Amino acid sequence: MSPASDQSPVSELHFETRDLLFEQLCLTVVDQLNQAIRQRGSASLIVSGGSTPKPLFALLAQSELDWAKVTVTLADERWVDEDDPASNAKLVRENLLVGHAAAASFLSLKTPESTPEQGEKTLSDRLAVLVEPLDVVLLGMGGDGHTASLFPKGDQLARALSGTGGTRCCAMRAPGAAQPRMTLSAPFLLHARQVVILCTGEDKRRVFEEARAGGPVEDLPIRAFLQQTPTPVAFYWAP
Numbered sequence: 450m451s452p453a454s455d456q457s458p459v460s461e462l463h464f465e466t467r468d469l470l471f472e473q474l475c476l477t478v479v480d481q482l483n484q485a486i487r488q489r490g491s492a493s494l495i496v497s498g499g500s501t502p503k504p505l506f507a508l509l510a511q512s513e514l515d516w517a518k519v520t521v522t523l524a525d526e527r528w529v530d531e532d533d534p535a536s537n538a539k540l541v542r543e544n545l546l547v548g549h550a551a552a553a554s555f556l557s558l559k560t561p562e563s564t565p566e567q568g569e570k571t572l573s574d575r576l577a578v579l580v581e582p583l584d585v586v587l588l589g590m591g592g593d594g595h596t597a598s599l600f601p602k603g604d605q606l607a608r609a610l611s612g613t614g615g616t617r618c619c620a621m622r623a624p625g626a627a628q629p630r631m632t633l634s635a636p637f638l639l640h641a642r643q644v645v646i647l648c649t650g651e652d653k654r655r656v657f658e659e660a661r662a663g664g665p666v667e668d669l670p671i672r673a674f675l676q677q678t679p680t681p682v683a684f685y686w687a688p
């Protein structure tokens with residue numbers, strides 16, 4: 450592991466292998482959730498979907514923790530049925546909410562309504578049960594610099610980035626997203642004790658470096674988490 454130190458709220462932790470990364474990140478997340486439970490009696494864990502976090506979910510699921518005091522939700526969801534292979538909830542239910550972690554509560558980001566726009570109000574109310582600041586927010590990043598479902602050229606990107614009106618979540622449609630989405634807003638995700646950006650592979654490292662160098666948030670929305678000061682952000686990366 451090679452931590453880089455500077456004055457920014459963004460720290461970088463680079464690992465030689467993915468196994469080492471996932472082991473260390475699992476320990477860190479469990480430690481942070483335990484601290485929250487000790488301090489507040491409960492903890493929140495916001496996770497991302499996609500392919501990258503699957504091995505981490507397997508390790509977390511086997512970790513001993515008072516999972517009954519943990520509420521898990523997603524940073525974003527594809528607007529598909531929960532048995533659809535593209536569903537982030539399916540990924541979480543099958544890989545994280547098993548073993549010890551089966552005792553955790555899960556807030557889905559999907560409603561029976563046919564569009565995410567119709568589901569937004571219901572979901573915003575559902576998310577209001579989460580105590581702020583959130584405890585651990587685990588983000589991923591796509592090769593286009595999207596995180597959660599904050600996509601470049603997303604139809605609601607400006608609203609999701611600004612969180613106008615206290616928006617906790619936002620419907621999103623974007624050229625780079627195969628399905629309509631629901632995403633947590635950037636201000637809601639950033640109102641957290643710890644944000645982690647989990648990435649693997651050289652391509653994503655290059656995108657992250659480009660984002661960190663500065664530029665418009667709309668072009669690489671991951672920048673919303675790098676161009677801010679109050680929230681600690683840790684970038685976990687392995688080849």
Ligand SMILES: O=C1O[C@H](COP(=O)(O)O)[C@@H](O)[C@H](O)[C@H]1O
Nearest residue numbers: 497498499500501589590591597
């Ligand atoms: O569509 C999504 O993509 C990102 C990145 O996914 P990955 O497969 O490249 O790991 C993910 O963080 C997000 O939650 C997901 O909905």
